[in-house]
Amino acid sequence: MTSVNIREQSVAGLRWLVVSGEREAAFRALGEHTRENIVAVQNSMPEREDLRRFTTTGGGRHTLAAVVEATAREYPEQLAELRALAEGAGVDYQSILLANLRGDVGVDDGTGCTDMAWHRKSSFVAHNEDGAPALLGHFMLLTLEIDGQQPVTAQWYPGFSPANAFVANAAGLIWGINHIQVAGPIYAPGRHFIARALQQCTSFEGAIDYLRTHPSAGGFAYTIGESGTGRSATVETVAGRVAVRSATEESPLQWHTNHVRFLPCPPDMPTASGDGAATGKLGQYSESMARGKVLEGLSTPAAEPDAAWFQTILSSEPVPCGVHRTAAGNDPLMTLCTTVADLTRERLHIRGADGATAEIALPAFARGELS
Incomplete structure (x- = not known):
């Protein structure tokens, strides 16, 4: 039997699992180890019933298939x-698969998460991970x-x-991910699985090229x-189309929330009009526009x-002063974690939902080490 090791630790109030071993055996053991968490997360998905209803229709079944x-x-x-994860947790694989494809079949998935990047003399990538309070x-x-793969x-x-969400690999690549709603998906692989395979890229150019050539x-x-x-x-990789924008000395500050900024956009995708209002069928994206307005209005530091x-910026709450989310008022989400990667100094700063903070060397973080 293949040996799998699971080590537990914590940082900034967040539980941290380090799993090693053969691929499928490791995911099976991970599923068994986190069974209660998996069941709780699946049961808390607000779009769960909409997904099930949609995939019972003729068009929904066809798109999913x-x-x-x-x-x-x-x-x-x-x-x-x-x-393997589903088998280890003893949960239905088809249900978990549908949850992982929730952003790939045209069912509304709300908004969440904010990313920033800076590149001039120093360089940073920063990410707010926003989710339902029930996921806290x-x-x-x-x-x-995983055996044969980089950590x-x-x-x-x-x-x-x-x-x-947010990823760092042993090759020194770091990225945050923001959901972009697509009402008219193409028949291509699910975005989670493309993003998972991306984790084995070993160069900046390779990662960009990979996303250009692997549509979701x-x-x-x-x-x-x-x-x-x-x-x-x-x-931005949206239903088969890709746009890339790099931070430069002339424009060192980049940001993204949950609406399309760089791609020409058909009416069934969220974008921004000249007055900052949402266009098309997805007016709820005004929340993403509001966060974007905060970031657009930032003065570039001298x-x-x-x-x-x-x-x-990422911990200031709420809009119009910052982009931190608190599940207050009509906002269904809260910021679960804020992460700032200092690429120049190779340090990672992390802040949990309770305000606890920690700083870790980036290479150590990618390997699952606390220092």
């Missing part, structure tokens, strides 16, 4: 990980040391492929940085910013 077929054809290993206590860090640490929602059914915005060189870029500058 086409996306599953494309994913199985191009990402069999990543699907096998998810199946289940959301965690997960380091995977990677991801922010993880149990029951999902560990790929849809739904939409993600990746804010990618490279430790050491400090290069960074935002990649001197180089530090990690505290990003922490202040």
Whole structure:
């Protein structure tokens, strides 16, 4: 029997699992180890019933089948990980698969998360991970040391492929991911599985090229940085179309929330009009526009910013002063974690939902080490 090791630790109030071993055995053991968390997260998904109803319709079944077929054809290993996770947790694989494809079949998935990047003399990538308050206590860090693969640490929602939030790998690549709603997906692989495979890229150019050449059914915005060189870029990949914008000395500050900024946009995708209002069928994206307005209005620092500058913006609440979310009023989400990666100094600053903070060397973080 293949040996699998699971080590527990914590940082900034977040649970942190470090899992090593053969791929499928490791995910099976992870599922068993986090069974209660997986069940709780799956039961708390607000879009769960909408997904089930949609996929009982003729069009919904057809779309789901086409996306599953494309994913199985191009990402069999990543699907096998998810199946092993479900087996270990003793939960229905089809239900978990549907949850992982929720942004790839056209069902509304709300908004959440904010990314920033800076590249001039110093370089940073920063990410706010926003989720439902019910996920507090289940959301965690997960380091995977899979046999034959480079180590990677991801922010993880149990029951999902560990790929849809913030990631750092042993090659020095760091990125945050923002959801982009797509009402008219294409028949292509699911975005979670593309993002999971991306974790084995070893260069900045390779990561950008990978996203250019691997279209997804739904939409993600990746804010990618490279430790050491400090290069960074935002990649919008939306239903088969891709746009890349890099931070430069002339325009060192980049940001992204949950609406399309760089791609020409058809009416069934959220974008911004000249007055900042949402266009098309998705008026709820006014919340994403509001966060974007805060970031658009920032003055570019004359001197180089530090990690505290990003922490202040991402931890200030609420709009119109900052982008930190508190699940107050009509907002259904809260900021579960704020992460600032100092690419120049190779340090990672992390702030949990309770305000606890920690600083870790970036290479150590990717390997699952506390210092």
